[in-house]
Amino acid sequence: MSTLIQHINLSSASISTPPPILTTFPLLKPTNLRQSLFSFTHKLILSPPNKSLDEAYASVLDHCAAQKSLWHGKQIHAHIIKRHNVHDFMFLATKLVLLYGKCGSLLDAEELFDEMPERSIFAYNALLGAYVSHGETRRAIQFYADMRFLDVPVDAHTCSSVLKACAGERDTRCGREIHGYMIKLGFLCNDIAVNSLVSVYARCDDARAVKLLFDQRSGKGDVVLWNLMISTYGLIVFGEMLSAAVTPTTYTFVAALQACKELSSGVQIHAVVFKYGLCWDRYVANALVVMYSECSRIDEAERVFINIDDRDSVSWNSMLAAYVQNGLYDESLDLFREITRDGRTPDRVSVITALSACGRSGKLLSGMEVHTFALKNGLDLDLQVGSTITDMYAKCSKTRFMDSAFRRIPQKDFISWTTIISGYVQNNGHMKALDSLREVLNEGIYIDKMMIESVLIACRELKSISVAKEIHGYIVRRELSDIVVQNTIVDAYGECGEVDYARNIFELIEMKNVVSWTSMVDCYVRNGLANEALKISHRMVRQGVELDSIAVLSILSAVTSLSTLRKGKELHGFLVRRCLHLEKSIASSLVDMYGSCGAVDNAHKLFDCAKSRDLVLWTSLINGYGMHGQGKMAIKLFRKMEAENVHPDHITFLAILYACSHSALVDEGRRFFNTMSCQYGLEPWPQHYACLVDLLGRANHLQEALELVETMKMEPTAAVWCALLGACRIHSNMEVGEIAAIKLLEMDPKNPGNYVLISNMFAVAERWEDVEEVRMRMRLKGLKKDPGCSWVEIGDRLHTFITRDRSHPRSDEIYDKLTQITEKLERDAGYKAQTSYALHNVEVVEKVRMLHGHSERLALAYGLLTTPQRTPLRITKNLRVCGDCHAFTKLVSKHFEREIVVRDANRFHHFKDGYCSCRDFW
Template sequence: MYGRCGRVDDARRLFDGMPARTVFSWNALVGSYLSSGSAGKAVRVYRAMRASAAPGSAPDGCTLASVLKACGVEGDGRCGHEVHGLAVKSGLDKNTLVANALIGMYAKCGMLDSALRVFEWLQEGRDVASWNSVITGCVQNGRTLEALELFRGMQSSGFGMNSYTAVGVLQVCAELALLNLGRELHAALLKCSSEFNIQFNALLVMYARCGRVDSALRVFRQIDEKDYISWNSMLSCYIQNGLYAEAIEFFGEMLQHGCQPDHACVVSLSSALGHLGWLNNGREVHAYAIKQRLHTDLQVGNTLMDMYIKCDSIECSAKVFQSMSIRDHISWTTILASFVQSSRHFEALEMFREVQKLGIKVDSMMIGSILETCNGLKSLSLLKQVHSYAIRNGVLDLILKNRLIDMYGDCRKVHHSLSIFQTVEKKDIVTWTSMINCCANNGLLNEAVSLFAEMQKANIEPDSVALVSILVAIAGLSSLTKGKQVHGFIIRRNFPMEGPVVSSLVDMYSGCGSMNYATRVFSGAKCKDVVLWTTMINATGMHGHGKQAIDLFERMIQTGLTPDHVCFLALLHACSHSRLVDEGKHYLDVMMSKYGLKPWQEHYACGVDILGRSGQTEEAYRFIESMPMEPKSVVWCALLGACRVHKNHDLAVVAANKLLELEPDNPGNYILVSNVFAEMGKWNSVKEIRIRMAERGLRKDPACSWIEIGNNVHTFTARDHSHRDSEAIHLKLAEITGKLSKEGYTEDTRFVLHDVSEEEKIDMLHKHSERLAITFGLISTRPGTPLRIAKNLRVCGDCHEFTKLVSKMFEREIVVRDANRFHHFSGGSCSCGDFC
C-alpha cells in the first residue's frame, strides 16, 4: 500500500520491522523501488532476498520479472544475464511474464540478438506483450526493418494489436517514413483504443517525420488534455519541416495555454531561432534558460551554442561553451566548427589540441572541421599532418576521403588525390565527382573525361554536380562532340533544364566556340535565374559581342531580377572586350549608385582594362590611384597589358614592379613582365627576370594548342614533331606560309621575345602551336568546315594576323579561344578588332 502511494521509505521501515518475510513482501518492496524510479535499490533488495535463503522467500516469476525490468532500466546486462540463468535453473524461463521481461531487458541493454533468441525460444507461450516487447526492442536498437517484419509476423500469427503495439509500429513508420501504414494504424486506433495521449503523441511524431505537418496539427488539436510531450512534439514538428516562423508562432500559443517551456522546449525554440537568425530573441531564450536553471542541461547548452553560431555570434557561442560544467563530444565539435566558420583557424587548432590533451574521442566530424582549418590557412604541411592523424586514429571514413581528394586537388597535389581515390573500395558519386573536379581544376582535362566514362561503367549514375564538373572539363577541352554527348545524356535522363546544369551547358557550348548552341540552350530554359543570365552575358562578351551582352543585361533587369557582383563583372568584361568605354564607365557607376554594390578588385581591373584598350593608359593609372582600396595584382596586370599594347613604357615599368612585389611566386606575372621588357628591347631586364624566376624555382607553362577532329582531341606544342601526321602538317604549313608571303604577308618578329637572330625569330613564329593546330584542321576536314582551336596562352599578334589571312584564303570560319577571350576569324578579319 505504501509503495503504491509513493511512500517507499515507509514501506521500507515496515518491511524492516517484519519478524518474518514471505516472497510476497519481498516482491512488494522490489516493486515499490522499481515504480518509484529506484531501479538500483530494487536490484539490491533482490540480492538481499537471495542471500537471506529464508523459507518461503525464494524468488518466483513475479520477482524475476520485476528485477529484469530493473536491470533494463539500469542497463545492467550482466545482472540480467545472471537472473536469466536463475530462471532457466528454476524452470521459470518458460513463464511468459519472465520471458517477456527478459526480451525487454536484453533490448534495453543493447543485447538485441539475445532478446530475439528468447523470443524465438518462447514460441508457444507468446502473447501480445511478447510481440510488443520484441518490436519495441528492435525500434530501440535502430533495427526498424526487423521491427516491421515482426509486426507483419504478429498479424499473420493472428494476434491483434493493442495501444503499445501501435506506439512501437508508429515509431517504425516515423523512422522509415511509411505514411500509408501510419494512416492505417491511425484509423485502427480511432476505432478501438482508449489511451489517447500516448497514441496521439506517437501519431503526431509519425506525421511530423513523414512531412505531413497538417495531419500532425489535426492530431494535436484532437488531444483533449495536452501534456508537455504533446506541445513539444508539435513544436518539433514545425522545426523538423523547416517551418521556423510557424514554430515561433506556435510557441506563443503554447505560452497562452499556460504551458511553461521545459528543457525540450528550449532546445526546439533555440534551434528555430538559430535557423531564422533572430539573435535578440535567442538571447531572451538564453536568459529564460538561465533564470529557470535549464542552462545547466547539456542538450540545452549545445543547442544554445549552435543557435549563436547560426546567428553569427561566435563570441556568445564561446561564452556558452566556457560556462558549461559538463561538455560532451557534441559540445567540442560545435565550438570547433564555430571557430572554423568564423575563420579563427589558430583558435580552432588550439581547441583541437585541448581535445587531444583531455583524451576526448576524436571522430570524423572533428577531423572534418580541422581539415577546413587547413584549407583556410592554405597549409599543405598541416593538411598532411591531419591526414596522417586520421589514418592513425582509424577515423578516415568515406566523407573524409572525399574531402581530402578535394583539398589535395586545391593544393595542386593531384597524385595525392589519386592515391586516396584508389584506396576507396566503395566509391560513391561524391568520390567520383571529387576526383573529376580535381583533374579538371588542375588542367588534366582528358583524365577528367576518362574518369567520367569509368564512373558510368561502374554503374554510378551521374547527378547534377557530376554533370556540372564534366561540362567544365569539356569546356576546357573545347570538345564540342563530347559536350553534345553529355547534353544528350542529360536529355535522355530527363534532368531538369534549370539551375547549375543549364548554366554549365551554356558555358560549355560557349567554351567550345558554338554560340548558336549556347543561345539555343539559353532560350529553351524555362526558368532563368541570375546565374544563367550572367553565364549568357559572359559568353556573349567573351565572343566579342559587347552590344548583345548589354542587351541581355537590360532584358534581365526587365524580368525583375537584381544583378549581383558576378553579373556586373561579366558585363564589364563584355564592355572591355568590345572596347565600349562609355558603356563600361556607365555600368560601373550604375553598379554602385543604383544597386549599392561595392566594386571588387576585379571590377576595378575591368575599369582599367576598358580605359587601357582605348589607349587611355594615363587615365587608367589615375583611375587606379582613385581606388578606395589598395589595388591588388589583378588591377596592375590589367594596366601592364594595356601599356604593352600602347607602348607606354614608363607606366609599364611601374605596373611591372607593383605586380612582382604583390605576387612574387606567380610565374605568369614574370612571363608577362619579361615579355613587356622584351618588346621594349630591354634584354638585360629580361635576363634579370628569368634569373629571379629560376631562383624561386618558377617555370613557364609551355604554349599548347588543341583541336577536336571527330571524337578525338589533338594537342600541339611549339615546334611539335610528335604528331603522327607531323610531316604532312609541316609541309602544308610551309606551303601556306609561302602563298601568304607572295600576297604580301611579312612576319612581325616583334612578337618573338627572345634575343636571337631575325632568321631564328621567323622560324620560331612559323612553328607556333596554334599554326600547327590550324594546319592540321585544314588537312583533316572538308573545305568550308569551321575550325575550333583552343590555346592555353594568349595568341601572339603575328599568329593573329596569320589566322586572319588563312580564314580568307581558305574561306573558313576559324574560332580560337585563347587565355583571354574568343577570336572569330572570317573573311580576313577578327571579332576582337585586332586587340589581341
C-alpha cells in the same frame, strides 16, 4: 476505531491529512490507499491478531508500494518494528525493501537490507531491482558480482534484473557471462529471463545472437520476444508474427511503426491497429504521429494527434517535431504556445524542438521568446537546451548571443563544442573554430565526426593545408572516417590545391556517392584540370551515379573552362529532360557555358527564355558578349538591365569593363569606372583597376595607365602591374615596362608567367642579354614556363596538343598537312612568318620551325585534316594566342573557307573571311 488506534497507533488525523501526493489521487479506483487502509482496519477487527495481522501489513505495504507512498510506508514500518515480530520479520522486511525501492529511497532500502539477520533470494532481488529501476546500473552489476562472490543462490529473477542493467550499460561482456550461467542452470526455459537476455543483444546490435535465441524458443514464442525481434529485424518479422497467430500488444505496434520505412506499410499497420482496437492507446497513437510525420503526411499525423484524448508530453512533442521535420515552422511555434493553453508546461524536449524550428527558419524573435521561456523555467542551464540555444543564435547569425549562450552552459560536452565550432564556421569565424578545436584537444574532450567535419570546412575556407593534414592524420589515427568526412577531406584538399592527396582519398572511398564524385570534379576544376574533371564525370555517369543539380553545376564549370560546346549541349539536354534548366543558378551557368563555348547566340536565346532575370543572369550574358569582343552589345545589355531596375554589383562592373577592354572602348571604359563609385557607391576592387589599366595601356595611353596605378586607393596587386607590363610589351615602352617588371617580380616571384612576359618584352626589343638574365633567374628559382596547350573538339573527343607535340597517333599526317597549308598560304596569300613572335635568340630558320610547332597551329591542322569542308572549327588555348598564329589563322579562314573560333586565355577570336572579331586588338 479505538482497537485500531491501540494496535497500530495510526492516528485518524494522520490518515485524514495525508501528504499532498494522496490528494492528487482521489477515490477513483477501489484499490487506492484509503480504501486499503479501510479494509485493513476491518481485517484487524474481524480476524484474530498475529498471522492475519501480518497478512494485513503485507497487503497495506503492497498498496503503499503501488501508490509509491513513502510516507505511509514509513508509518507501517514503524509499527512493524514496535511489534518485534522477529519470526515474520524477514518476509515483511523484504516487502519494505521493495517498497523503499519503488519509492526511490535507496538509502532506506540499503539500510534495512543491511539490518536483516538473514536474507532470502527475494530480499537480494528486491534491492537489485531497486538499483536497476533507479538507473543505478553500475551498482546493480556490482551488487550481482557480490552476490556471485558470496555464493548466493542466484535465480532467474536475478538474471533478468541484472540483464536489464547490462542492456542499459550496453555491457555485452557481462551479458554473455550471464548467458553462460543461465545455460548452466537451465534458465533458458524461462521466457522472462530469455527476453531480458535478448534485449541486451538487441541493444548491443548483436542481431545474430538475437536470432539464435529466437530460433531456440519454445512453441510459437512469447509476444515480448516477437516484439524484440521486430525492433531488431523490422517489419518482415511483424508479418511472420501475425501469421504465427501471436496476438500483438501495444508494444508490438510501437515497434512495428518504428520499423516502418514507407507510408504504404504504415497505413497497413494502422489498419491492423484498428482491428485490434488499440487505436486509443496513447503509446500507439504517439508512434503513429511519428510514423506519419516521417512519411511527410502531416495531415494524417494531425488527425491522429487531435484524436488522442489523454495527450502526454510525448504526444505534444511528437507533433511539435512533426511540424519541424516537415518545415512547418510557424505551425510548430503556434503549437508550442498552445501547450501552455492546454494547462501544461512545455518541457525541455518541447523547448529544444521549438528552438530548432527558430534556428532552421532564422526566426530570431521567436527564438528569443523560447529562450526567455527556458530562462524563466530554469531550463537554460540544461546541457542540450543550452546547446540548442547556441545553435539557434548561430543559425540566426547572432554570434555574440551565440558566444554568451555557449559560455553559460555549465558542463559542456562534445556536442556543445561541436555546436559552437560549427557556429563559428557558419558565420565565417574559421580561425575561432580552429582555436576552439585546440581548446577541445587540450581539455581531452571527445571528438566526433560532426566536429571533424566543421573543422575541415574551416581548413578549406582558410586554405590551410598544414592544419588539413594534421586533422587528416588525426582522423586516420582515431578511425573517424565515414563517407561524409571523406568527402569533406577531398573537398578540403582540393581547395588547398593538393590534387594528388584529394585523388588518393577519393579513390579509397568504398561507396562513393554523388557528393564524393562532385567533390572530385570540383577539385579538378578548381585546380585548372578541367580535362580530368570531364574524364571523372564520364566515369561517374558510366557507374550509374544519379546526378543532382550541384553535380551538374560542377560539370558545367568543367565544360565552360574547356569550351567543349558538344559536352555543353549534351548537359543542357540532360538538364531539360530533368527540368533542372530552369533553376536560377543553373540557368546562369548555362548562359555562362554557352558564352564560354563560343556560342553567345545560344546564350542569348536562353537568356530570353528565362522567366525571371536576376543580376547573375544579366552579368553572365554581358560577360559572354564581352569575351567575344561585342562590347557595344554588352553595353546595350547593361543599359537595358539598368532600365529594368536591376542594380549592378562589383562582378557586373568587372564584366562590363572587360567588355570595353576587349573592344577597345576606351571612353566607355573610363565612364563605367567612374559610374561605379559615383552612381552606385561601389568602391573599385584591384581587379577593376587592373581592367582599366589593361584597356588604357593597350590603347597606348600608357602614361594615363601609370598615373591610375600610382593614384590607386589601395596597394596595386600583381595583376595590376601585369596588365601594365603587357601593354608596355605591345607598345615597346621600356621605361614604364621596367618599373612594372620590378614591381611584379617583387610581388609575385613564383609565377613563371611573369618571367615569360618580361623576357618577351626584352625579346621584342631584341635585348637578348636581358632575356637571358630573366630566363636564368627563372631557372634558378626552379620555375618552368607553362607549356602552350591547345585542344580541338572533333566528334565526341577532345584532341589536345602541346607545343611541338609528336604524341598524337596521326602526328605525321598533321605535320604534313601543316606544311601543305603553309605552302599554299605562302603561294596564294603571300604569307611570311613574322619571326619576331618567336621570342628566342636563334636563327630565322629555327624561328620558323618554332612557330610551326605552336600548339594552336597543330590543333588547326588536325581540324582541317579530319573535318569536312566548311565545318566551323573551335580551338581553345591555355595561353594567349601568338601574333603570327593569329595572322596565319586569319589567312586560313579566307583561303580554306572556314569559320574558326579560337578561345585563348583572355578572350574569343572569331576568324572569318580573313578577319578576326578582335580587330587585331588583344
